[in-house]
Amino acid sequence: MTDGCFRKIIREVEPDYSNPxxxxxxxxxxxxxxxxxxxxxxxxxxxxxxxxxxxVTGW
Known part of the structure; x- marks a missing residue:
């Protein structure tokens, strides 16, 4: 069985609480x-x- 067509992208960015x-x-x-x-x-x-x-955005 294959892993699927899509790559899992994990973003290591914390939530931003600065906006009320x-x-x-x-x-x-x-x-x-x-x-x-x-x-x-x-x-x-x-x-x-x-x-x-x-x-593909460079970050």
């Missing part, structure tokens, strides 16, 4: 973009965005 509006935990993020959409469209705030998105 939400907790940023990169280990739980699936890069869906919902948090970014809500901030931009519903709250009219441009305070979130994608950085280092994907497997």
């Amino acid at each position: 509006a939400f907790i940023n935990d990169p280990k739980k993020c699936v890069l869906c973009g919902r948090c970014i959409w809500v901030c931009r469209e519903r709250l009219n705030k441009n305070m979130l965005g994608f950085v280092h998105r994907g497997v």
Whole structure:
């Protein structure tokens, strides 16, 4: 049996508690973009965005 098609990527990044509006935990993020959409469209705030998105990003 094979291990599958996808590599498991473990991010050694601690959750960020600095923002009172939400907790940023990169280990739980699936890069869906919902948090970014809500901030931009519903709250009219441009305070979130994608950085280092994907497997080959250099970090």
